[in-house]
Amino acid sequence: MSQPDEKKAFGLLAEFETPKALYLACEKVRDAGYKKWDAHSPFPVHGLDKAMGLKPSVLPWIVAVMAVIGGVGGFFLQVWINVSAYPQVISAKPYVSWPAFVPVTFELTVLLSAFGAVFGMFGLNKLPQLYHSLFESDRFARVTDDKFFISIEADDPQFGTQATKELLSQAGAVHIEEVQS
Amino acid sequence: MGAHGVQKIDEKEFDIGSHWIGKLPLVGLVLGILGLGASIALGLGDKEQFFFSYHVSYMYFLSIALGAFFFVIVQFAAKAGWSVLLRRIAENLAGILPFFILLGIPLVLGSHTLFHHWADETVRETDPFIVHKAPYLNEPFFYIRMAFYFVVWAVLSSIFRKKSVSQDTSGDRKTTRFLQNLSYPSIFLFALTITFASVDWIMSMDPHWYSTMFGVYYFSGSLVAIYASLIIVAMALQSHTGFGKVFNVEHFHDVGKLMFAQTAFWAYIAFSQFFLIWYANIPEETLFFKHRIEGSWMGVSVALAIGHFVIPFIFLLPSQMKRNKAVLLVGAVWMLLVHFLDIYWLIMPVHQHHGMHITVLDVTTFVGLGGLFLAIFGWYMKQAKIVPTKDPRLAESLAFENIV
Structure with a gap:
């Protein structure tokens, strides 16, 4: 009609x-x-x-999922780079030296959490x-x-x-x- | 609904009254005398272990009192409204600082044990590292600095507590302005003294090693300790007629958030210190961590990283965990325990090189100093109202609410 x-x-x-x-x-x-x-x-x-x-908003869960993706992804991105893509010996340390990966892992966790928070908020609104x-x-x-x-x-x-x-x-x-x- | 209608409180309700915290002076004094008596008796047999065990407990309780002092001055500097209900508790905890002068006597008596790496003259003259550090690390200057820290802490914490208590009767708004103005130089002096005190009293035990982050490390731990302590005291006061009515889940949520933030801050500082030393791999810097990965200390180091950061981070992350009183109490008690492990891990490997072994002295000195700490705290709580009843920002604290 x-x-x-x-x-x-x-x-x-x-x-x-x-x-x-x-x-x-x-x-x-x-x-x-x-x-x-x-x-x-x-x-x-x-x-x-x-x-x-x-x-309660579901936004915290979006942020949590993005944080896990950022953290795990950031860590294994570095493992992949250092082991197979472009292996280099730095400071006589093993290819996979987890302490060296922490800053990038941390930053990517924060970055993706922030993306999740801002764009998740846009989406929900x-x-x-x-x-x-x-x-x-x-x-x-x-x-x-x-x-x-x-x-x-x-x-x-x-x-x-x-x-x-x-x-x-x-x-x-x-x-x-x-x-x- | 927020600030609609100013809540009125009955000032008479804010004496400690018959609440069990009022019985702490007696109980604490008994525990303190028993604990320290037993420590001295046991210490006669093993002086070195006594001084180290005492030093761990001393730095532990000192960190709570220093954290409390920092909490008080920051609330004034930031003109904080939400925290007014908690401020008297923190003022009373900070008020214990003058007593640390007396409690610090074993530090002086045991200085040649605790700091023998530089306090011993033969070492000082032969060890090239120590020779160059001698202009700073020598006994006269060490005691001058110690006196300076004690005077700053004792004078400032007493002023803040006394002035705030005097406002309960006078209701004078100028007091708030005066303490606010005093808080800015206090923050400067606090940063200076806590940094140098932790360098002098903990880092210099291993004088070959140095870290420019050490002061912040001790500070970050003391902040975890104070927020955990505030949660526990506020929880204990939930059964108090006056306090239980006004201090609600919104306030707990905020202290919980701060405690959560500080565990992350501690991890940030601890990892930054470790990371640079690990990457550069310079012998004089790695020494500290070399001692702490030997034998069973390795297990303690891992337990500290997991217990002081990973577990509390995940546990305290959801807002519902901080809004549930029982759960938050578990978190606070846990943080106070792992904070002890943190201080233990900083100090004890200097004495026990190849692995941790817990002694009875660790327990007795902890009970002794803890007993006296609680006794003084309980005594302060009886001396004045348990919240600043005439603080101009009290209404703001009463009406405080989170947006979740």
Whole structure:
């Protein structure tokens, strides 16, 4: 039925005046069982992850895997170079002298961990993202200044325009608008 | 939720009261007298072993007190808020420093045993290495330096503790500013004294050998020791009515992070020292490690690398491990034990050349000095509030929270 150029509802955007109001509203939305929603704030609000019911990020595991790849890879890269690719006797030491390999092993562990952390964060945040439906809202521009927002997506199984609007206004929203995608 | 609404505390709750740490002076004194008495009795039979065993325990407990002093001055210098709840414990541990002057008497009495490689005149005149080092390594200058370290530590640690305690009654905010200003030169003096003290008292036992990283090595170990000690004391105080209410998992997580960081820092320093000596392979530098790979010392060296770095690094890496009090306590006790092994490994091979053998004196001197250390600490804890109740940054510490 739906045609590509037809405007579709992205969801609802609710505005809050203070971080405290945002925090309390997040608890209500979380308890109502919504899954596809997000909170927006100009600065980090302590404890908001708990109020939103967010699970711990998987980022540490990405970093851990990258660290192991970097460490093991870095070590055996040097073993391969010194044993088969380009064997050289240095300071009358054996080809495989593990202490000599530690700095490069360490650096590659750190390098790949950092790649894992930065690019993993990009991936988990779906960045870079040049367009987002919420940019359509004029009021949303103030999220980088002094306003706090909760957006709930229409794709959420719990979503019903009227019911969700009611929930948000009960949660203390000062302004609620529908955002098109 | 973070800093919403300032938490108020009841100052009366922050006396040590009937908590068992208040009984430490008596218990510690008994242990101290028994331990040192037994050490002296046993030491009459084997003077050399007595001086070396005592030296290990002395440098071990000294490292905790020095680490505590460093913790205190860094908190002031950085205007740290999160750590205010812990600062009195560290101030009390650092306050033990003046007593190390008295406890250091065996160092002076045993100087010809501990430092006989350079303190002995015949060696000093015949050994070409020592001849050239004699302008530094000679007894008068050694004692002048020793006096300087002791005066710096005793005076500064006393000022920090006394001033901070006086703020509990006066509530004067100028005290904080005064101690902050004092902390900057203190950091300079601390770096100078801990470096030279470890060079004088440990490295010079083997005067043919030298390492420009040695001071940092001893310092890195003392930092591991202080964070482990703070975790253990804070854990013991969880059963205290006042402290148990305000000191929570967020604070433990942060001290745990610092302890974890220091194990990695220790490994970085230890390996950097080993790596350059191993690569250059110059006899006068390799001597240190040659003694420590002979016989059973090889096993101790490997155990130290694994126990002081590999195991705690993996064990303390996940944030959940630092947020679980029981697990963190296990980690802290482990770190204090391997730190002892570290100091033992630094000192004892000078005496026991071909392999480690543990003696009763190692245990009795440890119990004796440890007993006195705990006695003084417990006595300090009874003298004042167990947290700086009128510190201007206390509210920040009470509301402290991690983002995980």
